[in-house]
Amino acid sequence: MSKNEPVRRRRRADADRSRAAILTAAITLLDERIDASVERVAEAAGVTRQTVYAHFPSRDALLNAVVDELTRETVQAIDALDLDHGPALDTLLQLIDLGWRSFEQHPLLLHLPQPAGPDERHDPVVERFERLIRRGQRAGEITRDLPVGWLVTALVALGHAAGESVAAGRLPARRASAALHASIIRLLAPA
Structure with missing residues (x-):
């Protein structure tokens, strides 16, 4: 195992948690308002807008996910x-x-x-x-x-x-x- 392996695993786990939080927030918000913005999803997920776009390059990609x-x-x-x-x-x-x-x-x-x-x-x-x-x-x-x-x-x-x-x-x-x-x-x- 390389020296950087635990760091990579931790980053991957953080990324997985962020993605899951974004999807959960998006489902909740979109159920309430289909036109909910990416900014509102990011806020509800506790991440930045850039983090949302890192996982989902567009609002359509987020909707598809x-x-x-x-x-x-x-x-x-x-x-x-x-x-x-x-x-x-x-x-x-x-x-x-x-x-x-x-x-x-x-x-x-x-x-x-x-x-x-x-x-x-x-x-x-x-x-x-x-x-x-x-x-x-x-x-x-x-x-x-x-x-x-x-x-x-x-x-x-x-x-x-x-x-x-x-x-x-x-x-x-x-x-x-x-x-x-x-x-x-x-x-x-x-x-």
Whole structure:
């Protein structure tokens, strides 16, 4: 071990703590106000603006890191569900509810612009949807009349539509969640 190794480890640990504090502060502030400034995030994190920019070169990079962190947390919670047992449609609705709770806990997610093309952040959730739908189709619980890929695309689109309705003030969160459930059941139920 080199003489400078403990210093490098300490600096890395300090940098990791700063980054974590910045992300925590950003999530809290952006949940309150989507237009919160980098300066406010730095202040709330107890670091300088330059430190924020050292970790995240732009506000967009910070927003992306926040969404990545929230996605990671949501996927961890999804993985705590037992996706391989019980009625597939019920489990899928639990997965949807878990995602919906993320929107309720983190309103910032409802106010971010949606990417124009495919978003790789959806991939882990899409994989789990596919797994549940296939299992449900094999068991006869979910329609076999439509392809798995189409059903997954429809589920994601319905989730986005519900979120957009809440963000635009067209529906309160509870009604949007109920409408989402009803739509999913109608979409997936066997004929």
